Amino acid sequence: MMSNTFLILDDDINIRKMLKQLILKNNLGRVVAELSSGEHAVEEIIFYKPDIVLIDLLLPFKDGIDIIEQTIAQGYSGKFIMISQVENEEMISNAYEKGILFFIHKPINRLEALHVIKMVSQNIELERSVNMIRNVLSGFDANSAQSGTSTVEDNIRSILTDIGIISEAGSKDLIAVIRKIILYKKKNPLLSYQLQDIYQEIAEEENGNKGTKASARTIEQRIRRTILKAIENIAQLGLDDYYNPKFTEYSSRLFELKQVKQEMKFIENPAEERGKINIKRFVEGVISQINF
Incomplete structure (x- = not known):
């Protein structure tokens, strides 16, 4: 069973509630924090070290791209899924280049969001398995x-x-x-x-x-x-x-x-x-x- 930790970062409370419900209802893990702005997001992500961050692109105080860049620069190694209503292809491509794994457009399709979260969770489980095998078998x-x-x-x-x-x-x-x-x-x-x-x-x-x-x-x-x-x-x-x-x-x-x-x-x-x-x-x- 997947037991990853999640941090949800979106200025829309309804989006945060919906994503949290999706995670809990499908036993994908637990939500360690919900944030409504980018003001202290970098510090919170570094503190909680969630496995997966669900993040909006356009946020008050600091946008999603800046948050991703700064947290990665400080050693955060979790996964980013961006969920935003932004349609600009250049901005979306830039988000992928900066470190997101997947981009989901708003309004959110629950089936798509569930598929993506499960995929990223499975990737994390595979990485953990690979690390365990590597530790046991040195070469x-x-x-x-x-x-x-x-x-x-x-x-x-x-x-x-x-x-x-x-x-x-x-x-x-x-x-x-x-x-x-x-x-x-x-x-x-x-x-x-x-x-x-x-x-x-x-x-x-x-x-x-x-x-x-x-x-x-x-x-x-x-x-x-x-x-x-x-x-x-x-x-x-x-x-x-x-x-x-x-x-x-x-x-x-x-x-x-x-x-x-x-x-x-x-x-x-x-x-x-x-x-x-x-x-x-x-x-x-x-x-x-x-x-x-």
Whole structure:
């Protein structure tokens, strides 16, 4: 049973009550503190050391991004889930870069919020398990490590097959990115990574092995096109059968449910905007399903 601690930071008391109820009703853990502004948020987070912080972006006194940056700088290693009505894509992307794992749009969809909180809780449990194993077994030989990597890749391929993108040109790049992040997390479960750095690594490896001139930007574009195909496939599943198990499983695990619904509107009417994707959310969603 999950028993993580939570700190809820939102200036709307109704949002705080709803999130607390969601956590307690589903036995996800306990709420150690509720804050209505960013004024003393950094000090409170450092004091309580919650496993998960549910945080709004726009807050009185100090915004969510500043709070995240300052708490991480002071050594806080918990997880951030941002819940906000902000629609600006640049601000949302910046939030992911600063350290949030997932972004949930207001008004909150309870099913999506529950999925996301469970995913992050599961990630924490996996990290704890990895740490326990590491403490017992000080090292693994190269062959065992390679075998584990192979199993992980099989699991990644299975998920990409499930959502119909395994044959897309960018699927190999996507697998490479996810595999690298998992390997890094095995070494350091508290790792904070930048996707651009990983794209660059993959580009350099590709250039060295094949003599090509791939760039980090090329890798990112191939991955983005592949994930756009994934959201299209999931949206089509939802249109065909809203209760399709794959739609239920992946619509809020790999994407923001709001964006999947927007993609469904686009499929029905191309005059609508397409649903938007976030690569880091997609990657973390895949990783949350892999027992590594």
